Amino acid sequence: MIKIVRSELETVAVSPDRYPLQDMPEIAFVGRSNVGKSSLLNCLTNRKKLARVSGSPGKTRTINFYRINDEFRFIDLPGYGYAKVSKSITADWDKMMAAFFDSRDKLKRVVQLVDIRHEPSKLDIKMYDYLRSYGLDGLVCATKADKISSNVKQKNLAIIRKSLRLNKDDKIIPVSSLKRTGIDEMLSAISDEIYPNDSV
Numbered sequence: 001m002i003k004i005v006r007s008e009l010e011t012v013a014v015s016p017d018r019y020p021l022q023d024m025p026e027i028a029f030v031g032r033s034n035v036g037k038s039s040l041l042n043c044l045t046n047r048k049k050l051a052r053v054s055g056s057p058g059k060t061r062t063i064n065f066y067r068i069n070d071e072f073r074f075i076d077l078p079g080y081g082y083a084k085v086s087k088s089i090t091a092d093w094d095k096m097m098a099a100f101f102d103s104r105d106k107l108k109r110v111v112q113l114v115d116i117r118h119e120p121s122k123l124d125i126k127m128y129d130y131l132r133s134y135g136l137d138g139l140v141c142a143t144k145a146d147k148i149s150s151n152v153k154q155k156n157l158a159i160i161r162k163s164l165r166l167n168k169d170d171k172i173i174p175v176s177s178l179k180r181t182g183i184d185e186m187l188s189a190i191s192d193e194i195y196p197n198d199s200v
């Protein structure tokens with residue numbers, strides 16, 4: 001399994017002319033505003049303040065490229081579904097995402113984050129279908145697992161699986177960035193995407 005020893009914010013971009021060169025494999029993270037993307041990145045990299053976390057949703061509005069071990073990148077995508085964001089910003093978001101997905105050839109997988117407490121929203125389902133159309137689906141992270149009891153957890157994971165229409169082999173990993181649970185499972189799944197030929 002990968003061991004993250006170095007991580008740095010490499011580039012903050014809105015449009016493709018600011019994206020870094022495609023010289024290493026990449027894993028992106030997407031989900032509604034406030035679902036816990038930036039918190040998960042901090043947890044995975046074992047850094048407290050690598051990505052900015054906020055109580056007010058809509059914090060990450062840019063595409064943030066993090067360089068990990070000089071080996072691969074984690075990409076924090078801007079959250080969707082923030083109610084106070086105006087229509088024009090939503091249109092910009094769609095354009096920003098299309099430009100991103102159309103151009104990153106070394107993107108191995110996009111981790112879809114959903115809140116473990118709730119049934120996926122229409123936007124979550126739309127986003128996941130969008131990932132499916134690019135063949136980048138298959139890895140879901142159910143966040144804030146510390147907020148529910150373990151018997152409700154199993155039930156909710158099944159609901160999420162069903163509503164996103166996951167295949168049998170697709171992974172859904174419950175994670176708590178607060179309690180640091182599920183982080184090793186997530187790192188192991190990410191390892192499999194970056195180094196698919198390595199066994200163990």
Ligand SMILES: Nc1nc2c(ncn2[C@@H]2O[C@H](COP(=O)(O)OP(=O)(O)OP(=O)(O)O)[C@@H](O)[C@H]2O)c(=O)[nH]1
Pocket residue numbers: 031032033034035036037038039040052053054055056057058059060061078079080143144145146147175176177178179
């Ligand atoms: N209890 C609990 N709270 C969490 C967890 N992960 C994130 N949070 C909280 O959820 C809020 C949003 O977290 P962020 O990591 O900033 O969410 P984000 O998806 O990056 O949000 P945007 O950048 O706005 O799209 C913060 O108040 C976090 O402290 C978790 O595992 N458990």
Ligand SMILES: [Mg+2]
Pocket residue numbers: 037038039052053059060076
């Ligand atoms: Mg964020």
